[in-house]
Amino acid sequence: MKVYADNAATTKMSKIALDTMMDAIENGYGNPSSLHSLGRDARRLLERARAQTAKALGAKPEEIFFTSGGTEANNWAIKAAADKQGGHVVSTSIEHPAVLNCLKYLEDRRVDITYLGANQSGLVSPDELVRAIRQDTTLITVMTANNEVGTIQPIQAMADIARAHGITFHTDAVQAAGHIQIDVKALGVDMLSISGHKFGAPRGVGALYVRKGLKLSPFLHGGGQENGARSGTENTPGICALAAALADSVSRLPGSIDKVTNMRDRLIEGTLKIPGTCLTGDRDMRLPGIASFAFDNVDGERLVMMLEAAGICASSGSACASGRENVSHVLTAMGLPDEVNQGSLRLSINENNTDSEIEYILQKLPGIVERLRDL
Numbered sequence: 269m270k271v272y273a274d275n276a277a278t279t280k281m282s283k284i285a286l287d288t289m290m291d292a293i294e295n296g297y298g299n300p301s302s303l304h305s306l307g308r309d310a311r312r313l314l315e316r317a318r319a320q321t322a323k324a325l326g327a328k329p330e331e332i333f334f335t336s337g338g339t340e341a342n343n344w345a346i347k348a349a350a351d352k353q354g355g356h357v358v359s360t361s362i363e364h365p366a367v368l369n370c371l372k373y374l375e376d377r378r379v380d381i382t383y384l385g386a387n388q389s390g391l392v393s394p395d396e397l398v399r400a401i402r403q404d405t406t407l408i409t410v411m412t413a414n415n416e417v418g419t420i421q422p423i424q425a426m427a428d429i430a431r432a433h434g435i436t437f438h439t440d441a442v443q444a445a446g447h448i449q450i451d452v453k454a455l456g457v458d459m460l461s462i463s464g465h466k467f468g469a470p471r472g473v474g475a476l477y478v479r480k481g482l483k484l485s486p487f488l489h490g491g492g493q494e495n496g497a498r499s500g501t502e503n504t505p506g507i508c509a510l511a512a513a514l515a516d517s518v519s520r521l522p523g524s525i526d527k528v529t530n531m532r533d534r535l536i537e538g539t540l541k542i543p544g545t546c547l548t549g550d551r552d553m554r555l556p557g558i559a560s561f562a563f564d565n566v567d568g569e570r571l572v573m574m575l576e577a578a579g580i581c582a583s584s585g586s587a588c589a590s591g592r593e594n595v596s597h598v599l600t601a602m603g604l605p606d607e608v609n610q611g612s613l614r615l616s617i618n619e620n621n622t623d624s625e626i627e628y629i630l631q632k633l634p635g636i637v638e639r640l641r642d643l
């Protein structure tokens with residue numbers, strides 16, 4: 269049996285995304301800026317995709333800017349909002365590298381950064397956010413849901429705090445979009461990043477929501493596409509696929525959340541029966557598709573290799589570039605000691621997974637953990 273349980277890393281393209289993409293490649297190949305009919309056809313596809321994406325997020329079409337992915341959306345939002353010498357940004361120590369390394373870049377440019385910590389279950393405290401705000405704070409950026417442990421943050425409460433202080437609020441919603449309901453107006457965020465390949469679209473396409481009225485300087489300068497904000501000939505096929513995949517995922521949301529949550533809970537329940545195992549991340553404020561664990565006395569990388577040999581694709585905590593190999597910055601921030609941190613496992617599932625695959629994982633995992641401990 270071959271089981272793909274690494275959907276938080278990337279997803280297989282959905283049928284609807286693939287069909288929409290092929291149609292855009294074959295029939296919408298004009299340049300959306302060209303004045304002839306093929307150009308106009310491409311423009312029509314592009315604007316339909318923008319409207320679809322906006323609707324799925326509760327935004328207006330003119331608030332959606334397509335990018336090359338989540339990394340670019342985060343870089344744009346953060347650098348454009350905070351790249352002022354001497355300013356101050358509040359973020360968290362559990363962000364994705366696409367945020368953390370932007371912040372490092374800003375620190376080198378003399379922007380002060382405050383990193384909020386997380387509690388044992390990976391939750392960031394709105395009260396702590398209030399205490400971190402300063403007179404010169406220009407931006408707050410907190411991820412909607414964590415990619416390693418799946419914890420969902422109280423974004424609405426934090427965006428309220430930002431607004432009350434007149435501070436721009438950005439959220440990296442790359443893991444959340446298409447998997448839980450996202451409404452930018454209800455959340456009250458100013459900017460929100462998404463990435464197509466985390467919900468059934470191809471890699472290399474994403475979007476940044478920018479609230480109307482927020483002035484954001486362009487990230488890429490050139491031919492003036494995306495209303496002058498993000499130049500470069502539009503990736504029409506990728507954008508159409510992103511919109512189709514997002515609209516499709518969101519339209520089926522309540523049902524898919526139930527289905528995926530059931531499988532996830534079965535994984536959690538079954539895996540916790542293995543001695544010396546703990547769940548990482550919050551039990552309730554958790555993405556439907558992420559089951560994450562830490563095993564005592566197990567090397568996470570070897571665990572992933574053994575699972576692979578059994579036909580199961582999974583991930584361990586992100587391998588950092590630092591000297592402490594296999595130690596996840598997220599689990600460290602949550603207070604897990606290094607010994608346990610090194611034995612982390614993330615099983616990330618979606619609607620493509622089946623009950624029998626879950627049973628297969630639960631049948632293989634205990635023996636593999638035991639064998640690794642014997643080594």
Ligand SMILES: *Cc1c(COP(=O)(O)O)cnc(C)c1O
Nearest residue numbers: 337338339364366415442443463
């Ligand atoms: C995958 C991911 C990104 C990066 O998105 P890309 O489209 O791969 O650049 C950013 N943030 C989070 C939380 C992610 O999971």
